[in-house]
Amino acid sequence: MQERNSNRSTRTPTGRRRFLAITGISAAGVAGLAGCLGDDDDATPIAESEPLSESVDSTAIEWDDLGDLEGEIDIYSGRTRDQIHPVFEALEDEYDDLTVNVDYDDNDVHVNQLIQEGDAAGADLMYSQDPGALGELEREGAVQELPEDIVEAVPESYRDPNGYWTGVTGRVRSIQYNSERWDGDEDDFPTDIMEFATDDRFEGIISTRPNSGTFRGFIQAMVERKGEDETREWVRAMVEDQDIQLFSGGSDQAEAVNTGGDDDPIVGLGNSYYAARILNEDPDAPIRATFTEEDAGCLFSVAGVAATNNVGDPELVAEFIRHLIAAEGQEFMMEANGEYPVVEGVEYVGDLPNLEEINPPEFDLSEFDMDLQEAGDLLEEEGMTV
Numbered sequence: 001m002q003e004r005n006s007n008r009s010t011r012t013p014t015g016r017r018r019f020l021a022i023t024g025i026s027a028a029g030v031a032g033l034a035g036c037l038g039d040d041d042d043a044t045p046i047a048e049s050e051p052l053s054e055s056v057d058s059t060a061i062e063w064d065d066l067g068d069l070e071g072e073i074d075i076y077s078g079r080t081r082d083q084i085h086p087v088f089e090a091l092e093d094e095y096d097d098l099t100v101n102v103d104y105d106d107n108d109v110h111v112n113q114l115i116q117e118g119d120a121a122g123a124d125l126m127y128s129q130d131p132g133a134l135g136e137l138e139r140e141g142a143v144q145e146l147p148e149d150i151v152e153a154v155p156e157s158y159r160d161p162n163g164y165w166t167g168v169t170g171r172v173r174s175i176q177y178n179s180e181r182w183d184g185d186e187d188d189f190p191t192d193i194m195e196f197a198t199d200d201r202f203e204g205i206i207s208t209r210p211n212s213g214t215f216r217g218f219i220q221a222m223v224e225r226k227g228e229d230e231t232r233e234w235v236r237a238m239v240e241d242q243d244i245q246l247f248s249g250g251s252d253q254a255e256a257v258n259t260g261g262d263d264d265p266i267v268g269l270g271n272s273y274y275a276a277r278i279l280n281e282d283p284d285a286p287i288r289a290t291f292t293e294e295d296a297g298c299l300f301s302v303a304g305v306a307a308t309n310n311v312g313d314p315e316l317v318a319e320f321i322r323h324l325i326a327a328e329g330q331e332f333m334m335e336a337n338g339e340y341p342v343v344e345g346v347e348y349v350g351d352l353p354n355l356e357e358i359n360p361p362e363f364d365l366s367e368f369d370m371d372l373q374e375a376g377d378l379l380e381e382e383g384m385t386v
Helices: 015-023 027-037 081-094 107-120 131-139 148-153 193-197 213-226 228-240 250-259 272-281 314-325 327-337 365-381
Strands: 002-005 071-077 098-104 125-128 166-178 206-208 267-271 287-290 300-308
Touching: 071 107, 071 314, 081 098, 081 314, 081 327, 107 125, 107 131, 125 131, 125 314, 131 213, 131 300, 131 365, 148 314, 166 213, 166 250, 166 272, 166 314, 166 327, 193 228, 206 250, 213 228, 213 365, 228 365, 250 267, 250 272, 250 287, 267 272, 272 287, 272 327, 300 314, 314 327
Parallel strands: 002 098, 071 098, 071 125, 206 267
Antiparallel strands: 125 300, 166 267, 166 287, 166 300
């Protein structure tokens, strides 16, 4: 599998991507050229592409029932390599004639890039760590509708109501903690996320990662449930009173909680899969995860995909997405990354509770695409930034 990080190196584009590279067109030039490239009357919308074999449905179809993946697919990924590499690698191992090229960078970088590139997008798919980025791409007209069977295979609350993006895997906000350093047991944690900003026990020992889309979604959910003023008070108290430790990476934060050095946090607000990953590798690790009850603190969100307006092979890209939401794709992400499946027929297997036990609040994830920037502004104004 080929990959690159746009901050470090550049892979040599192939096929239709190479045309843009050899002409030396800048991002602004690409945007200007988009109208010309997007006027190809022979381009088949991905929504009209026929399944190469079986259609997917909500019962988690197997890879053996789907069509073979042959060709090259280019992906802009807002998810890090360690989060999704296992499933890409498994697909390339399964299909000898499949090549997956991945450009890893921050969600915001890829969103801006796709908006600038317009219909001359340099990738077939955007793989986002949160639905907000996908919603922004839809509003900007940078992505197209997905095939009906793909959309209907995923529950309505985990996808775009208009079919422009779909969730692939889920994660839950949690309270991570070091069981050897926490002075108490799981039942001693508050079940209301708001109390973490006022409980003196957490002063100097709590942490979070404020730069992630999931955290901004958590803040947006808090605003909708508690109002902006109370949310600002919570953020301000976390910074000024609780002296919250801020991390730029979720894995680094979870490792710090788990390691338990003198300067490391004992408690972390973060996605549960970071703790699940550590426990998958070391069942005796001291890190644990507990959950608040039916509030923003245990919000369920998804990582998902959207097809750009410059899909090179609509049938291949559609079939690739079908493989992601099929049983094996869901299982790879669950076992390797500690995430939750988004289709029925795949049971969660791991060291953390299943969704029925957690009972996250009902929240329309498609609403994330409207106010994530406002949530980011709120965090910056209150000093919770890294």
